[in-house]
Amino acid sequence: MIAGVDLGATLTKLALGGEPGSRLRLPSRDLAAIRAQLRAWSPEVVALTGGGARELGASLAGGEIRLIPEFAAWTAGVATLAAEQGLTLPPEHLVVSLGTGTSILAVRPGGAERVGGTALGGGSFVGLSRLLGGTESFAQAAELAARGDRRRVDLLVGDVYPRGGIALPPDLNAASFAKLASTAAADLAHAVAGMIGENVALLAMAHARAAGIDTVVYGGSTLDGNPALGGPLTLVTESLGGRALLLAEGAWCGAVGAARLAADAEAAPMR
Helix, strand or coil: CEEEEEECCCEEEEEECCCCCCEEEEECCCHHHHHHHHHHHCCCEEEEEECCHHHHHHHCCCCEEEECCHHHHHHHHHHHHHHHCCCCCCCCEEEEEECCCEEEEEEECCEEEEEEEECCCHHHHHHHHHHHHCCCCHHHHHHHHHCCCHHHCCEEHHHHCCCCCCCCCCCCEEECCCCCCCCCHHHHHHHHHHHHHHHHHHHHHHHHHHHCCCEEEEECHHHCCCHHHHHHHHHHHHHCCCEEEECCCHHHHHHHHHHHHCCCCCCCECC
16 A cells, blocks of 8 residues: 655645545644554555655655655646546646645656745645635634625726627636725735736746647645635736636645655656
């Protein structure tokens, strides 16, 4: 049995084998809890990826440890999770990893490369929601945003052109936070999610067009239970002629991909 572990800046994702029911998240700062979970699972191999992979690997006792490059793990994990969800990926597609920050990968038959990214991501969502809405966790921020209406916070095209006269939908966001007809916490949180989603999708589609790709796969913990973010990602991607795929289990792309690649000859054992 192989355990895949993806150590992010905020959360560490763990996956045991290929079982969807054996996936969980723990705070990345709590290495003791991560080690305890791995001891409880007792896998024959631990496949590590992400920023803290080498540090964690050095602290694990016994067993075989393999280090997996992060982008390779993500690419393999996206393919695995898309298949679980019944989604068909074209040979060339973009992968957008929404974690604390955001990375954008171009996937082609010959492999994957990072083509861009942005500091906007889950860290921005949690931090701004805490600042503006007083939330203390990602779950609280996502629940708050789901109850809000950003149209009372953002300046819309219809606000600028109330009588029309421009070839843009009146509900399209013209300027984030430029109206502020409401300062209710839920509306502000919804506006934060919308601002992040729109800008991530705009950037992703710019890279997609440059690469001649039309399918964008979105994954990462920031999307989990956060419809206020998923909606703008889909809307902007599709309004620009792209195809948006949101992975239901996308938080575990890195962990699942690391486990899948652990047996490859290129994944040399750490010890």
